[in-house]
Amino acid sequence: MTMPTNTLRHLPATHLWLHRLNKLQKLHSSASLSPSPFTQDPQQQRQQERTQKTQQTRLSNSDKNIKNDIVESIGVNNNSNSFFPKRGQTLELVCESLAFKGKGVCKVPDTGFVLMCDRALPGERFIGRVTRRKGSYAEVTKVKTLSPHLDIVDAPCEYAAYCGGCKTQNLVYEAQLKAKEQQVHGLVVNVGKFSDKDPEFYSIMKPIVPCDFQFHYRNKMEFSFGPQKWLPKELIGEKQEGSESYALGLHAPGFFDKVLNVDGCLLQSEPANTVLATVQDCWRDSVGLTPYNVYSHAGFLKHLMLRTGRNAESGSLELMVNFVTSSYKPELLKPLMEKISAIPEVVSIMNNVNSSVGNTSVGEEEYTLYGKSTITEVLRGLTFQISANSFFQTNTHQAEVLYKLIEDCAGLRGDGSEIVLDLFCGTGTIGLTLARGAKHVYGYEVVPQAISDAFRNAELNGITNATFVQGDLNKIGENFGNNFPKPDVVISDPNRPGMHMKLIKFLLKLKAPRIVYVSCNPATCARDLDYLCHGVKEQNIKGCYKLKSLQPVDMFPHTPHIECVCLLELC
Numbered sequence: 001m002t003m004p005t006n007t008l009r010h011l012p013a014t015h016l017w018l019h020r021l022n023k024l025q026k027l028h029s030s031a032s033l034s035p036s037p038f039t040q041d042p043q044q045q046r047q048q049e050r051t052q053k054t055q056q057t058r059l060s061n062s063d064k065n066i067k068n069d070i071v072e073s074i075g076v077n078n079n080s081n082s083f084f085p086k087r088g089q090t091l092e093l094v095c096e097s098l099a100f101k102g103k104g105v106c107k108v109p110d111t112g113f114v115l116m117c118d119r120a121l122p123g124e125r126f127i128g129r130v131t132r133r134k135g136s137y138a139e140v141t142k143v144k145t146l147s148p149h150l151d152i153v154d155a156p157c158e159y160a161a162y163c164g165g166c167k168t169q170n171l172v173y174e175a176q177l178k179a180k181e182q183q184v185h186g187l188v189v190n191v192g193k194f195s196d197k198d199p200e201f202y203s204i205m206k207p208i209v210p211c212d213f214q215f216h217y218r219n220k221m222e223f224s225f226g227p228q229k230w231l232p233k234e235l236i237g238e239k240q241e242g243s244e245s246y247a248l249g250l251h252a253p254g255f256f257d258k259v260l261n262v263d264g265c266l267l268q269s270e271p272a273n274t275v276l277a278t279v280q281d282c283w284r285d286s287v288g289l290t291p292y293n294v295y296s297h298a299g300f301l302k303h304l305m306l307r308t309g310r311n312a313e314s315g316s317l318e319l320m321v322n323f324v325t326s327s328y329k330p331e332l333l334k335p336l337m338e339k340i341s342a343i344p345e346v347v348s349i350m351n352n353v354n355s356s357v358g359n360t361s362v363g364e365e366e367y368t369l370y371g372k373s374t375i376t377e378v379l380r381g382l383t384f385q386i387s388a389n390s391f392f393q394t395n396t397h398q399a400e401v402l403y404k405l406i407e408d409c410a411g412l413r414g415d416g417s418e419i420v421l422d423l424f425c426g427t428g429t430i431g432l433t434l435a436r437g438a439k440h441v442y443g444y445e446v447v448p449q450a451i452s453d454a455f456r457n458a459e460l461n462g463i464t465n466a467t468f469v470q471g472d473l474n475k476i477g478e479n480f481g482n483n484f485p486k487p488d489v490v491i492s493d494p495n496r497p498g499m500h501m502k503l504i505k506f507l508l509k510l511k512a513p514r515i516v517y518v519s520c521n522p523a524t525c526a527r528d529l530d531y532l533c534h535g536v537k538e539q540n541i542k543g544c545y546k547l548k549s550l551q552p553v554d555m556f557p558h559t560p561h562i563e564c565v566c567l568l569e570l571c
């Protein structure tokens with residue numbers, strides 16, 4: 001768990017406003033943070049509330065239930081009679097732990113009512129203002145730190161306090177790991193209903209696997225263009241005009257329309273930072289390169305996506321630069337391309353054209369402007385070709401660790417006699433790494449492009465015993481399972497909502513000897529483990545699996561994300 005010294009290098013505070021901000025923060029010695037780091041005019045505030053309302057109504061019932069379960073996982077059953085937080089009320093609070101989205105958990109003394117606070121760290125004492133009540137808990141905004149957490153460190157990134165990416169850069173890494181481990185423990189006990197009084201519990205729950213590299217670990221970053229730089233409240237007076245106010249950077253936390261201009265990101269590779277700095281240097285001076293406006297839908301540049309891979313033969317880094325634009329006008333990108341293609345690691349410049357009013361980065365059309373259309377990456381000895389929109393694990397180094405754990409849990413005999421079912425297979429990476437020791441791998445995935453990538457990856461690596469099928473695992477019918485033999489091992493790697501009840505029922509009926517459940521959301525993971533092991537009482541369904549091990553893995557230091565690899569064996 002060492003941090004390479006070069007990763008601690010501070011980005012130079014290139015902007016006057018950042019210099020001033022750093023100074024201001026030092027003066028206030030982290031004791032005086034404004035309720036919101038970003039200014040909001042009333043119209044913006046209303047827009048934010050409307051967006052959040054829409055997002056809330058989109059939450060499915062199961063999402064709502066799991067949120068309540070998560071609050072329970074903090075160890076409190078909030079009784080609404082015990083405490084009615086009023087909007088605007090200020091309270092002195094102590095942050096106890098971190099919960100979903102990295103929010104700090106605090107409890108009202110005496111009643112134990114749960115309050116969640118963004119960017120509050122475990123052990124920190126602060127004054128919080130109640131912003132809204134959300135079902136069984138309320139949200140507070142930090143007004144002033146009274147005493148900081150003991151494990152506080154200087155965040156190496158100058159944008160850390162404002163950017164939506166990193167939430168805990170100012171917490172020493174060991175404390176980040178401890179907080180993540182505690183979060184998983186709470187969820188497994190309270191949502192998963194596994195007792196930590198059981199003598200076996202601590203041999204099942206493994207300590208979290210740290211990430212060797214806490215910076216420069218991301219192989220893919222997406223930056224957005226915007227017509228206005230989003231400034232912290234303290235520095236709003238320094239607003240710039242004209243093209244100088246155009247932004248290229250990361251979204252302010254929770255805002256799809258506000259872009260914090262950044263010159264570099266400590267989570268991506270050094271060559272990717274060189275590309276970003278090169279684009280920042282010249283895009284505002286180039287004629288016709290206007291940023292896309294998410295309200296008026298005018299403008300050309302939508303996103304800049306940077307992917308870092310490795311040349312399979314030489315092992316050297318190679319970079320793909322992908323411009324997402326609202327129309328196809330390659331002549332406008334020419335001046336940028338000339339500068340970027342001179343960077344030795346850049347082997348591919350792509351243009352995804354997305355003319356829809358939505359702000360997604362996948363284009364209806366894709367053009368290769370320079371070099372090749374894919375880059376390669378090596379994982380567990382296999383070579384993968386990655387196109388601009390392919391899904392690939394975003395931390396390659398830690399994916400090696402994760403996939404080794406998955407292989408160990410799968411426990412294939414290696415004699416080529418066993419069948420593997422790889423659910424939510426993406427581009428087939430897990431299944432393909434297991435195919436060497438299996439008789440046949442069957443992968444299921446909803447995205448058609450990922451399925452064609454999986455077939456191409458199989459071919460590239462000379463793997464002939466893998467079949468990939470496109471289909472929605474939330475909509476499986478009675479016939480699902482008729483097209484493949486009974487598996488010896490099921491790998492299930494769903495995205496954040498976890499597994500649909502239809503799939504849980506299918507697995508309980510299928511009764512494969514082993515299930516390796518890989519999860520990027522410990523809350524839905526704990527819920528699904530409960531269903532598979534203890535059953536679903538309301539539906540009179542019995543569980544038939546025993547949890548043998550649960551291994552949290554830190555794939556994304558400084559962010560709230562936690563990955564878990566769980567091994568279940570048929571009782």
Ligand SMILES: C[S@@+](CC[C@H](N)C(=O)[O-])C[C@H]1O[C@@H](n2cnc3c(N)ncnc32)[C@H](O)[C@@H]1O
Pocket residue numbers: 391392393424425426427428429430444445446447450471472473474475493494495520
């Ligand atoms: C966490 S990723 C795992 C990808 C892959 N196992 C890997 O390690 O690279 C989850 C995958 O599930 C797919 N997915 C999401 N919902 C799905 C559904 N309802 N049916 C099938 N696949 C789905 C996503 O497209 C994504 O590729």
